[in-house]
Amino acid sequence: MADFRRDSIVDFCRDSGVPGYVAGISRAGEQTVFAHGTANLTTGAPMRDDTGFLFGSITKVMTATLVMRQAELGRISLDDRVTDLLPGFRLTTPGAAERIRVRHLLNHTSGIDAELFFPRTSYLERLGRDCGSLFPAGEHLSYSNGGMIVAGHLLEAVTGRAYHELLDTEIFQPAGMTAAGTGAEQAILRSTAIGHFPDPDTGQARPTRMFMLPPTWAAAGGTPIGTVEDLLAFGRAHLGAGLLSGESLAAMREINADPGTPGASPTGLGWLLRPIGDTIALTMTGASPGGVAVLAVLPEHDLVFAAYGNDPRALELHDDLLGRLAGDTGRPVWARQETDPAPYAGTYRSDQLRIDVRAVGGELEEQITYEPADPDQERILTGLAGGPFTAPPTRYVPVGAGLFAPAGLPLDGLPAHYLVSYHDGAAYRCAGGRMARRVLE
Incomplete structure (x- = not known):
């Protein structure tokens, strides 16, 4: 090397x-x-x-x-x-x-x-x-x-x-x-x-x-x-x-x-x-x-x-x-776009995860909640993650149609895997290549 x-x-x-x-x-x-x-x-x-x-x-x-x-x-x-x-x-x-x-x-x-x-x-x-x-x-x-x-x-x-x-x-x-x-x-x-x-x-x-x-x-x-x-x-x-x-x-x-x-x-x-x-x-x-x-x-x-x-x-x-x-x-370069985030607000779910998305001041705010199926699976995920699977709400700014980047991070050079995207008219949310489906609650 x-x-x-x-x-x-x-x-x-x-x-x-x-x-x-x-x-x-x-x-x-x-x-x-x-x-x-x-x-x-x-x-x-x-x-x-x-x-x-x-x-x-x-x-x-x-x-x-x-x-x-x-x-x-x-x-x-x-x-x-x-x-x-x-x-x-x-x-x-x-x-x-x-x-x-x-x-x-x-x-x-x-x-x-x-x-x-x-x-x-x-x-x-x-x-x-x-x-x-x-x-x-x-x-x-x-x-x-x-x-x-x-x-x-x-x-x-x-x-x-x-x-x-x-x-x-x-x-x-x-x-x-x-x-x-x-x-x-x-x-x-x-x-x-x-x-x-x-x-x-x-x-x-x-x-x-x-x-x-x-x-x-x-x-x-x-x-x-x-x-x-x-x-x-x-x-x-x-x-x-x-x-x-x-x-x-x-x-x-x-x-x-x-x-x-x-x-x-x-x-x-x-x-x-x-x-x-x-x-x-x-x-x-x-x-x-x-x-x-x-x-x-x-x-x-x-x-x-x-x-x-x-x-x-x-x-x-x-x-x-x-x-x-x-x-x-x-390095990839993203730019903030003036996109209405309201259509992407809602609740999205995948296996044992709930993602609540709100439109706030031209941005999206996401709260991810882990809902373990049983205590044993919670212990395993806690071991994999190195601690409780909790995180504070995260703000995202629009950088394209249905595409959002974390607020507060430099957009110049931001790696693409930080992005969150929405698909099929916001029926699905994708982060890290993993989908969650929008649900009515």
Whole structure:
């Protein structure tokens, strides 16, 4: 990695308070890994080149890759109805599950309303009892943990093998991910980072109290653990080195769905397709309790970038390094527009979240309320978030038709993922690629 990038990592961690960071680049057959800081503030263990970490949602690309491998074997078609292959799959919205095809699970258009659904056991049974649909399959794009978890159960149904076994034998081993594993029992035998959260008063990092999400979230990213070199190996496999045919790799890179807003990326199959400069990066970010990983593949540059920071604030460094690698030194520029915010006021809901939106003085004010399904799920989300899931009301200013940016932040250079958008005549609100449906209350 170029010296200025090493310096930028050191400087960022010092200035932000992120305890540790590890990043790697593979380009045209050459590979570099650089680690800095501390992997675990409780023990003082250093972050090393070979330190393991939770992959988080990067696992979703692996799940999609497993489905594509089964499609190549003729066991699955992307146009199959999920209920035909997985009869136990149900949703509380009548007829919604029957409309979902396999490709809807992979491109985040299934509409399954289960983004924060954390049952410890019997995921499919609980899904059919407790979760409905945000929208009919294929009509919108909303980042979906539930869709990928259902894809994991689908893989088990059509192969007769456990998801973790498939991940190990069909992804880790053939891709050369030699240090990757699927649980804390393996991670404890090697150097492994834990997550940290910034103290809301001092900004100082404190260790997480929950290492990983429940095993029911395996296919969405709850359990797989490995190193930067493991992620680089997986990324190289998506440049054409051995996991899938060229035809399947190309299908995963094609735009399957586009939210039509700068605040969320179009999707392929598994991948988010993020425009950066003059190229498209195949990306996925992986959050874990107090940590954030990233994997990006830039086919036009023959480049793979992977990184992990053990504090959520590291996401800013991920974006900066990836932009530099892609040759994009520009920053988005937004401008306030005089738009009547009143049509967007109302109450919006998604799984266990309520968003109350008011029009105030030419701006929108949003209040997000978490309404946990049960105490156990509240404990899990609290562990993932590093504390109670509460936030004060947030003001937004209009910067386009149905597009709003947080008030009080500089619009010049504001990253697009800060934006909130409204769709279908304000029938839906989208933030971070996740939809909520407007309701009458």
